[in-house]
Amino acid sequence: MSSIKDPENPKKPTTGFSRRGFMRGVGLSGGVLGTGLLEQEATAAPPTPSVSGPAAVPITLQINGKAVKTSVEPRETLLDTMRNSLDLTAAKRVCDRGTCGACTVIVSGKVMYSCTILAIDAQGKEIETLEGISAKNHPIIAAFVANDAQQCGYCTPGFVVASKGFLDKHPNPTYEDVKKGLGGNLCRCGTYMGIRQAVVDAGKQLKGGRNA
């Protein structure tokens, strides 16, 4: 990461690596973050990509089956765009650097941290948030309530989305599967016992639903 320099912006007072400062320097369209290609491309001085920003640019996001237009600075994360511009506040900003899972969404069928995706890069992809999942009355939501899989509830939206994504790929999981499958989310109040049971219960209901 240290190979990324921004000669235009030498005044940075950074006290170490800052993801925000880093993203400010990136602003590339074409989505290279988090792919592992970033470092290679940067060090290999690739041909000049098309550059957006730094001013806000219009974008269209496909969220919960609807096309939504807004305008964002290219450095803005999908999480911040959802929360600040679209009033989609189910996803929470907690660690803001891809550790805790409170901002989990499903992008093109994959469970992802929305704090690690630039909003401009999320264009053209199907984004599913908890607002969309709850509108469809997914059984995971009732299972979270029935098993008291929440206390303060701030990690809960991320866990519900991660659980839904996990169940999409692993219908009818065991308790042990859930432990392995939901390792990407953190809870501070300590609701894991309820979450394990909720996901197992919801899995059974989903299977029952299909068989019915």
Added chain:
Amino acid sequence: MPDYSWPPMEKRRVIGKRTSRLEGPAKASGKAKYASDQNPQGLLHAVLLTSPHAHARVKSVDITAAQKFPGVTGVRVISGPGTEVQWAGTEIAILAATSEGIARDAVALIKVDYEVLPHVVRENDLSKVGNRAKAAGEQVTGDPDEAFKGAAAISENLYSIPVITHCCLEPHGQVVAMKGDKVEYWPSTQAVSTVGGDLARGLEIPAANVHVQMDHVGGGFGGKFPADRWGVESAQLSKMSGGRPVKLFLDRETELTIAGVRPSAFANIKIGAKKDGTIVAWQSQSWASGGFGGGGMPPLPYVFTKIPNYRLNHTAVSLNAGSARAWRAPNNPQASFLTCSALDDLAAKLNMDPLDLFLKNVDLTIRPDTYRSQLNKAAEMIEWKKNWRPRGENKDGVMRRGLGIGIATWGGAGHASKARTTIHPDGSVEVELGSQDLGSGTRTVIAMVAAETLGLNIGQIKVKIGDNIYPVSGPSGGSTTVGGVSSSTRKASMNALQKLFEVAGPIIGAPPDRLEAVDGKIRMIGNPDKGMSWQQACQKLGVNTITEMGENDTKRTEGLNTGGASGIQMADVSVDIETGVVKMNKLVAVQDCGLVINPKTAESQVLGACIMSVCSALMEERIMDQQTGRVLNADMEFYKLAGIADIGDIVVHMDIAPEHDKRGVIGLGEPPAVPGVAAIANAVANAIGVRVPSVPVTPKNVLAALNGRRIA
């Protein structure tokens, strides 16, 4: 005056039933709006500039470039020239702008000159803290020197437990709008009724001018009582910006650096016993730091307060680090860890089963019968007699298995609380309190108590909390909320019911004091056919409503609530002696909690506290860097919390029994958060055969202990 006492256990229809939390669907569907989710019209975003130095004097702050930055609506200097900064992260300046990105760009343009001063940020080695150490006086009881001479066994060891942070998932912060001297305030708080007054003091306006609203809070754990400087300054920025609302929530680094910590505790403990395990003497030299303000002595010796001979010395260490705030059972988890570790090591010296040693000494506690029965119950749950082996003897290849014990005590009587119950002519009921639900199930408990009292089901009760226009109810700290709100709700609802009886009595043809409210009916006691439905009775109110108050008087709780909860936890762990990794097999918790209103959420409280204990026993530690004076792990990659796979199995036994029930309601936030660390640390010592003296019991600390090294 009506008899407010709780109905007998066998007659309860709502209280004691497993009830899902009322706000569960809103939280699980993402519809619950936290303070940090508020996006009022015209919202501005504020960002803090904080000190990179742990100890420095501010020489100058130049905000001119930031003020001119397009989109910035206001800049304020918080720590002006001459201010002595005492920890990294101290607020220097703040500004508001039309977007968060603009605010961050602009804050980077503020120029601050510091005179950097020498700092001390680590307290692990007392010989290196210089004049930062302040010794408290010595306390002596009996004759410890003589008692140690006569002891059959003496164990002496140094134990330590580090500073940890609250790490609330919703950071500290607020949305606030100030127009003239009137303020609309959406804080993330544990204190809906009092935080507005705190903000008002900072703004020098009357407390009544601040309107507080908060439906949900994303974690508090003791760290979210004050309005804080960032709250006051955000309000000032709003005022400077024409009254537009300003949002500021600390970023994770700042949250973990300045928003509160649990103090550390270090102690050299010497403990002596007779051959049969009876403890005769205790001596401790402890030190602690919770930041610049130093750190008080944990309550030592913990629980075993009747040890006849003891000597206590304590030193508070002032560090250039973010200051302490209450953290779920202030100083109790530390005291439990220090004391139970010493007892466990003493048992090893005596070649005794530590369970026997704990049982042998329950008479040195203030509740011997309760602890004896809880120790036996927990031992049964973890199959102690079957699974326990002497230290280091339970081997399977490179794996070592062990069991350990931790103990807890806490107060938890209800805080001052006022509730208002309103019965409407259409039969609907509202209960209003200026309280808050931290995720502990407060809303649900209020609805259950009102429903029980009025003979209704909880769906018929509308609970209104989270707004300071409602009657004043205490802050949620010290496990005081459930006792407070359940008692005030009980009284307000009982008072309102009396008024309804006065209306319904003449119509039913029975004196009001011969009526009861059961199953949606108002009926004559002993003559259930004589009565009318709740709806019919309420219709008789005509155009009037009944509105009655109830108050929990902390000096006279009338048996509705009380304090004094005991608890025992036992851990079963496996340790890989090649990697040093500790795996949780099982943690069992036996918790006494008086009258339990909602066993479902009460159990969740205990489970959560156990999981928090796994975190602090095995992972959590705020790491300070003496070189830079900063927190090295102010993020969630390296400030470690347990994940869903890390916690093993957890089994909770709530001690729900008539003899506990008759004591009334006791708070449950703190007590189960106390004994887990001790239980896990002792289980590790039992597994690997040597004491790991420093928590967290990380692989590094395990391997060091196995190799006979001491890590500072």
